[in-house]
Amino acid sequence: MAIVAEEVKAPGGRRERILRSTIEVIRERGFAGTRVSDIAERAGTSQGLVLYHFGSLAEALSASLTLLEDEFYTELDQELGLAEGPIDRLWHMAELAAGYGPAVGDWRLWLELWARAMHDDNARQARESLDRRWRASLLTVIVDGVASGDFVVADPTRASLRLAALMDGLAIQLALEDPGMTRATFTDLWWEAAVLELQISDPKRHRPPRKRARNRA
Amino acid sequence: MAIVAEEVKAPGGRRERILRSTIEVIRERGFAGTRVSDIAERAGTSQGLVLYHFGSLAEALSASLTLLEDEFYTELDQELGLAEGPIDRLWHMAELAAGYGPAVGDWRLWLELWARAMHDDNARQARESLDRRWRASLLTVIVDGVASGDFVVADPTRASLRLAALMDGLAIQLALEDPGMTRATFTDLWWEAAVLELQISDPKRHRPPRKRARNRA
DNA sequence: CGATAAACTGAATGACCATTCAGATGCCGT
DNA sequence: ACGGCATCTGAATGGTCATTCAGTTTATCG
Numbered sequence A, B: 001m002a003i004v005a006e007e008v009k010a011p012g013g014r015r016e017r018i019l020r021s022t023i024e025v026i027r028e029r030g031f032a033g034t035r036v037s038d039i040a041e042r043a044g045t046s047q048g049l050v051l052y053h054f055g056s057l058a059e060a061l062s063a064s065l066t067l068l069e070d071e072f073y074t075e076l077d078q079e080l081g082l083a084e085g086p087i088d089r090l091w092h093m094a095e096l097a098a099g100y101g102p103a104v105g106d107w108r109l110w111l112e113l114w115a116r117a118m119h120d121d122n123a124r125q126a127r128e129s130l131d132r133r134w135r136a137s138l139l140t141v142i143v144d145g146v147a148s149g150d151f152v153v154a155d156p157t158r159a160s161l162r163l164a165a166l167m168d169g170l171a172i173q174l175a176l177e178d179p180g181m182t183r184a185t186f187t188d189l190w191w192e193a194a195v196l197e198l199q200i201s202d203p204k205r206h207r208p209p210r211k212r213a214r215n216r217a
Numbered sequence C: 001c002g003a004t005a006a007a008c009t010g011a012a013t014g015a016c017c018a019t020t021c022a023g024a025t026g027c028c029g030t
Numbered sequence D: 001a002c003g004g005c006a007t008c009t010g011a012a013t014g015g016t017c018a019t020t021c022a023g024t025t026t027a028t029c030g
Helices: A013-033 A036-043 A047-054 A057-082 A086-097 A107-117 A121-148 A156-175 A183-198 B013-033 B036-043 B047-054 B057-082 B086-097 B107-117 B121-148 B156-175 B183-198
Strands: none
Touching (some): A013 A036, A013 A047, A013 A057, A013 B013, A036 A047, A036 A057, A047 A057, A057 A121, A086 A121, A107 A156, A107 B107, A121 A156, A156 A183, A156 B183, A183 B156, B013 B036, B013 B057, B013 B107, B036 B047, B047 B057, B057 B121, B086 B121, B086 B156, B086 B183, B107 B121, B121 B156, B156 B183
């Protein structure tokens, strides 16, 4: 378990390494189960250093949320940059949400964040801005699609609310490993709803198979 | 804060009173934040008694989940018993989910349960059977509606999956008090999706206004 | 080169909590 | 009235952490 090889020069140095470890630990053990010693061990440092950098466990957790936000935004922008028309963009978002990527589709972390948001103010704000951003992107895609004639919707805001909520709901099953819910069914079910909701007409070019299928352990 | 008046004869005695207090505390402080002393204080007893009855905090939490399941089932059955046709039943489920009732629409508790299900096996099982039950009811209503001609659906299972997921997703906003998400918008958005998904044609009798609006503090 | 500061460590320290326990109190059948 | 049993209490007990700290190593810069 004690790999010490590539740790020497992670970009960003020890501090960022600790934050990344923190996120990993939260994902595995939850906010509640995350101890300073877990973070230190995962990062290959001492407990003292974690506190030296962040002052307290609470601060470390909070800072890791900020890092998470950054990665989320980066991933979203990058992926949307690749897509061409509204339909393609929508499809990319579906795949991001289905978990083909490091941050956006990391639903275990989202469930944790939702629960924590009820009791911790940092978490509340983090999840709020992440959610806002996500839904704004979705809305933009829909509005663009309406403008370009790809979609037909009476009320884009309502449509985006619903499609976003549907993702969250499906994601719960995904995160909890409900039998019968896979990434494939996720996109499948969601896309069908989107087609219905947005009256996507053009049947060509729907659901291209995914190229890569990378995901973290 | 120390009210001691009506505690004397809660039906079911001290033991059940402790379980109910446990659920309340979980709702307010989360699983992680729930201490034996919180439960005891809330129930108006000593810490010792909590442990006397349940042996450990973990057991108390677990037992409270069982009570929660019972209440959920009771509430669901009772409410569905009141309804007449498939459309009416569907509407009742929407209202239950929107939080007009003590157990089913208690979404803060659900968020907690989802998060805990990732790390605790009792929670995992509890949420799984609750979820299964809920979705089975929804599926039944849909199938009945198809049989009676009220609904037109190609694949009832997929429809029920989607409609259930949509509820969960909307519920997150509700639980986290997202500005712009109320019980009314919840039913509104969901019902519109249901109408679309199930091709509900009969426009009369849709969305009767709610009679009572009771809810716990 | 020093030397000053930053980064880092590991061993205390102390707070917080679940759990234990020795005993009180009420209850019930006889 | 009394023995025995379940219920109940409040004060220990002990373990598990976050946090502190005295001191060591490493980087930086004149």
